[in-house]
Amino acid sequence: SAIVLAALAKLTAAITSPSEAMIVAFFSLSASACFAIVLIIDSGTLISFSSTDMISIPHSSVDSSTRFFILSAIGLIPILKIQKDNITSLNKLSKRTFKMMFSKLYIKLLLPHLLLSLGAGSVMPFLNVFFKEHLNANVYQIGIIFALGSFITGVASFLTPFVIKRFGKVMGIGILQISSLPFLLMIALIPNLTLVAIFFIVRQVLMNIASPIYTAFVMEAVPDEEKGIASGYILFIWGLAWAISSSYSGILMKNYGYNFPFFICFVFYLISAITFISFFRGSEKKLRT
Template identity: 30%
Template sequence: MTAISNKKRLADYFHKYRVPPGGTRLLLVNTVFSSVPLGMIMVIQPLYLKALGYTSSSIGLLLGIASLSSMLFMVPGSLLSDYFGRKRVLMVSIVTYALYMAVFSVSSDVYLLALASILSGFSWGVYSAPFTALLAAKVGEERRSYMFSFNSFLFSLATILGNLSSGLVNVFEDVLLLSPITSYKVLFVAGALVEGLAIIPLLRLTEEKRSASKDTKIVKLKAWKVVKKFSFVNFLVGFGAGLFIPFLPLYLNMRYAASEALIGTVLAASDAVVAIAFLASPSLVERIGAVRTVVVTQGLSIIPFVMMPLPIDVNAFTLLYAVRTVLMNMASPIFTAYMMSVVDDQERASVSGITTMAWVGGNAISSFLGGYLIDINLDLPIYLCSVLYVLATSLCYFFFHKLDPKR
C-alpha cells in the first residue's frame, strides 16, 4: 500500500507540471528558442571580440553598454507593453536581439558593435516584463509556481545547450578549415536564425484584452507600496550578486589557476543541477508557503557561500558553489510567481519591469566595485555579498510573511 501511495503522490506531483495547451505551451517554446542563443553568446562574444583584437577594457565597455541599456529600457519597456500590448513588445524584443547578432556577424567596427550592444540591452530590458505578465495570465494561481519553475527549468536546459554549441567553433576550424573569426561569425548567424524561430509561437499566441487604461503611469500603480518592498529586496540581492558572480571565472583562475575548460565545467555543472532544482521548489511552496520557501532556500544558500574561501581544493569549491547556486536560484521563480499573485493583472508587466530593474541596477553598480575589491582581497566580495544576502533574506520575511497564504 505504501509503494502504491508513493507512486500516486509522485504521479500527482508531476501531473502538476503538465503544460496546458494553448498560450502556456507557446510561451515555453518561445523560452527554449530565445535561450539557446543567449547561452551561446555568453561564451563566444568576449572570445570573438578578443579575436578581433579588442582589449579587455574595450570588451568590458561593450558588455557594460549592454547592461546599462538593459537597465534603462526595463521600466519604459514594461509600460509600453501595458500600453501597446505585451505580445507586440515581446516580438519587437526578439527581432531586436536577432538584429544584434546579425550586426556582430558582419562588422568589427567599434561604433557598430556599440550600437549592437545597445540593441542587445534593449531586447533583454523589454523582454522580461511582458513575458512574465503573459505567463502569469495564462496560468491559474494554483499552478502558477509550477509553470514558472518549469519555465526556469527549460531556460536552464536551453542555456546549457547554447553553452555547449559554442564548441562548434573548434569543429568549424578543424573540419571545415575556417578561420577563428569566420567560425564565430557563422555561430552569430546561426544564433540569429534560432532567435528568429522564437517569434513563431508568438504569432499564434492570443492576448486577452485588459481593462488597463492608456494613461497608465508608474505613479498610478495601485500596488506601489508593495512594489517598493519587492524592489528593495531585489536591489540588495542584485547588488550582492554583482560583487562576485560576474568575477567567478577570474576568481577561479587567480586562486586555482583554472583553465577555461575547467571554469566552463564548473558553471555548466551548477546550471544543470539548478535546472533540476527548479522542478522541486513548488513542492516546498505547497508545504510551507511561497515566502517561507524563498527565505529558507536563500538563507541556507549563504552557508556554503561563506565556506567557499576556506582552504579547500577546486573540487570541494565546485561542490560548495553548486549547492549555493541551487539553493539561491531555485527560489527565483517562486518569488516571481508570488509577486505576480499579489498585484493586479493590468499592472503585472509594469511591476515586473520595475522590480527587475531594481535587481539589474544593483547588479550593474556593484559589478564596477567587484573588480576593485578583488584587487584588495580575493575573498572580500564573497563576505560582503553574504552580508547583503542575509539582509535581503531577512527583509523578505519581514515584509511579506504575513501576506503568505497558509498552505
C-alpha cells in the first residue's frame, strides 16, 4: 500500500498545479472519509437511535474483500484515462535525489512531519485497544465512533479553504494542531466513553484538516521538478516514524497504563507545531526565492 500511495502522490504532483493540489488534497480527504462510512455500513453494523442495542445486518454472499477489490478496480478507471501529454516530466532517481532530503529546505519541511508522525504512531495504532480495555467499549461502539469521526472529518474538510484564507497555510496548520492538543489530553484523562468519543472526533477533525494544507504547502515550497520526490519523502518519513513509535508505544502502554502514550503524543505534537511555525511563519511567499 505504501508503494501505491507514493506512486499516486507522485502522479498527483505531476499533473496538478499547487492551487489544484490543494483542491485535490482536501477533496481526497472528504471522499476517503465518506468511503469509510460506506464500508462500515456495508460491513453490517448500524446503530439504533431508539435503543442502546446495536442492529446487526447480515453479510451478503460476496465477502468484503471482493467488494473492496471491485471498488478499487473501478477507481483505476480515471487514472487510466489520464493522457501522457498531461504529465510533466518527472525527475529520475539519482544521487541528487537522496542529497535533497538533507538540504536546508527539506529538513525544515520534513522535521515537523517526522515529529508529528512519532506522536501519531505512539497512539493511533492502539486507539481501538484504548477504547476497549480502558473505556470498556464494545466492538460496535468502537466502530460507530470511528465511523462518525471519519464522516465528520470529511464534512469539516470543506472548511479548509476558509482556514487558509483567514490564517494562511503556516499559521492555519499551527493553530489547528495546537487546538487539538487539549482534546488529546482530555481523551487520556477523562474516563467517560461518551465524552472521550466527542473529544476524539474533535481532535481528529482538527488534525486531519491540517493534513491537506501541509501537503499543498510542501507542493508550493519545492520546485516543480522535485514535487514527486517531495511526495515520496513525506510518505517515507511518516511510515518510518510511525513504525518506530508504534513499536515502543505498545510496551509503554502495557507497563505504564493506557494513558501514558497520549502524553508522549502531546509532547511530539506540540514540538511539531511550534517547530513548523518557527520555520515558516511569514515566509510563504519567499520559499521559492
